[in-house]
Amino acid sequence: MSGTNAWTRSRERMRRFPELLAACAGEAAEYGKCVCATAAAGSGKELRKDLCAKEFEALKACFRSAAKKTVT
Amino acid sequence: MHRARWLPVPAAITLTSPLFAPTASGRSQSERAARRTLSEEALGRRGRAVNVALGGCARWAAGPRWSSLLRAGTGAGAALWRPPLLPLLLSVSAASPAAMKRRQKGWAAALRDRQQFEYLRDEVGSRVADRVYDVSRTFPLALDVGCGRSHIAEHLNKDFVERLFLTDISEDSLKLKKESEIPTRCVLADEEFLPFRENTFDLVMSSLSLHWINDLPGALRQIHYVLKPDGVFIGAMVGGETLYELRCSLQLAELEREGGFAPHVSPYTAITDLGNLLGQAGFNMLTVDVDDIQVHYPGIFELMSDLQGMGESNCAWNRKSMLHRDTMLAAAAIYKEMYGAKDGSVPATFEIFYMIGWKPHESQAKPARRGSANVSFGDLSKLNESPNTGDPKMG
Numbered sequence: 001m002s003g004t005n006a007w008t009r010s011r012e013r014m015r016r017f018p019e020l021l022a023a024c025a026g027e028a029a030e031y032g033k034c035v036c037a038t039a040a041a042g043s044g045k046e047l048r049k050d051l052c053a054k055e056f057e058a059l060k061a062c063f064r065s066a067a068k069k070t071v072t
Numbered sequence: 073m074h075r076a077r078w079l080p081v082p083a084a085i086t087l088t089s090p091l092f093a094p095t096a097s098g099r100s101q102s103e104r105a106a107r108r109t110l111s112e113e114a115l116g117r118r119g120r121a122v123n124v125a126l127g128g129c130a131r132w133a134a135g136p137r138w139s140s141l142l143r144a145g146t147g148a149g150a151a152l153w154r155p156p157l158l159p160l161l162l163s164v165s166a167a168s169p170a171a172m173k174r175r176q177k178g179w180a181a182a183l184r185d186r187q188q189f190e191y192l193r194d195e196v197g198s199r200v201a202d203r204v205y206d207v208s209r210t211f212p213l214a215l216d217v218g219c220g221r222s223h224i225a226e227h228l229n230k231d232f233v234e235r236l237f238l239t240d241i242s243e244d245s246l247k248l249k250k251e252s253e254i255p256t257r258c259v260l261a262d263e264e265f266l267p268f269r270e271n272t273f274d275l276v277m278s279s280l281s282l283h284w285i286n287d288l289p290g291a292l293r294q295i296h297y298v299l300k301p302d303g304v305f306i307g308a309m310v311g312g313e314t315l316y317e318l319r320c321s322l323q324l325a326e327l328e329r330e331g332g333f334a335p336h337v338s339p340y341t342a343i344t345d346l347g348n349l350l351g352q353a354g355f356n357m358l359t360v361d362v363d364d365i366q367v368h369y370p371g372i373f374e375l376m377s378d379l380q381g382m383g384e385s386n387c388a389w390n391r392k393s394m395l396h397r398d399t400m401l402a403a404a405a406i407y408k409e410m411y412g413a414k415d416g417s418v419p420a421t422f423e424i425f426y427m428i429g430w431k432p433h434e435s436q437a438k439p440a441r442r443g444s445a446n447v448s449f450g451d452l453s454k455l456n457e458s459p460n461t462g463d464p465k466m467g
Contacts, residue, residue, distance in 0.1 A: 014397075017373050017401070018371050018373050018374065021401070021404055021405075028404070028405035028408060029405070029408070031402065031405045032408060035324050035325075035402075035405075035406050036410055039327075047324060047327045047328055048331070049328065049329070049330065051328055052328055056328075059401065059402075059405060060398070
């Protein structure tokens with residue numbers, strides 16, 4: 001397939017995901033802890049949509065700023 | 073060109089996601105189970121020079137000798153290929169799972185850097201070859217079912233296996249197969265319909281392809297059919313808790329981000345079911361053991377791209393066509409938090425079941441006839457004791 005299309009462009013963006021995630025390790029750990037605490041067996045709470053929305057927004061904001069910073 | 077008849081398989085997959093934590097019982101059976109970590113070098117993810125000789129099958133056209141092995145129903149001799157039966161249920165947009173899997177395998181085999189993704193197949197192929205050597209026999213005619221690019225044959229010796237047939241559903245994989253010293257023939261065939269006559273092969277091998285078969289009992293019966301009496305089937309299959317970390321991370325992420333979850337990792341056969349399946353197919357003297365291979369990746373994205381490069385992408389009827397970026401991000405964070413190692417890498421478990429089954433034959437040992445015992449279990453306790461302490465005899 002010559003030229004770029006939506007799929008090739010989005011795949012290019014996705015290739016940068018690992019490095020951008022590495023820049024946001026703290027927020028990622030926070031979000032992970034929130035989900036694990038809720039989903040752990042015997043915690044009594046059920047994992048619902050947007051239960052950890054705050055932590056995820058923080059992660060996404062960090063991710064976006066990392067992407068903006070490193071774009072050439 | 074002679075081709076096996078390809079039957080499109082109807083949608084028969086219900087993928088229901090199991091619970092989060094892996095069950096401990098799955099690993100209790102094996103004596104050989106050990107956790108091994110493939111090192112970075114073995115993975116060759118970085119900077120390994122790719123220098124793959126493109127091997128092809130020697131000849132596609134069959135001579136009279138080969139066609140005598142074919143099943144009578146396929147009209148051996150002239151035209152083998154019949155047009156595929158039209159499936160009754162077919163979603164308009166989607167390709168059938170078998171066609172999708174064939175394309176994925178062909179794409180993976182044609183990659184320029186395919187060597188990087190073959191570490192698991194090479195490792196399991198060498199272990200299957202080990203088991204073939206453990207059997208103290210030579211095999212004049214052998215079959216490799218779902219061979220892919222043929223990862224077992226390169227470890228085998230011409231003295232042990234004299235002639236080898238390679239079958240796969242993907243033509244591109246067969247054309248790009250690896251070199252081996254054994255003379256081989258390639259056959260394009262679906263594992264669920266092997267186009268060979270009854271009692272043809274001394275040995276049937278299969279490595280890491282049975283998990284994509286819809287009708288596994290049927291496929292095992294096919295293998296039993298083409299084996300000679302006192303022939304052996306040695307197979308390796310992913311099963312049990314393979315990729316449970318990936319499955320759980322994606323489930324939790326989708327639940328939290330989207331409110332529900334779709335199946336992304338296939339449901340695998342449990343080890344207890346495998347024994348039953350082999351027994352039902354008619355195999356004798358079964359041996360099933362488990363190997364746990366843990367591979368460490370930098371993160372979930374590398375794991376998913378490696379699975380794609382191996383040709384193991386999802387191809388179920390009811391697969392979700394998209395994985396949202398938010399969900400992927402969430403899954404990456406959850407994976408690292410739940411399963412991450414100290415050095416920042418994340419493990420992925422591949423649980424490989426190795427199975428050995430024999431086609432029945434009079435020369436094989438049978439259980440003794442009922443009532444033919446001439447010693448009692450009660451005598452066991454008297455082996456090392458003085459005659460004074462007598463236990464009541466058991467019948």
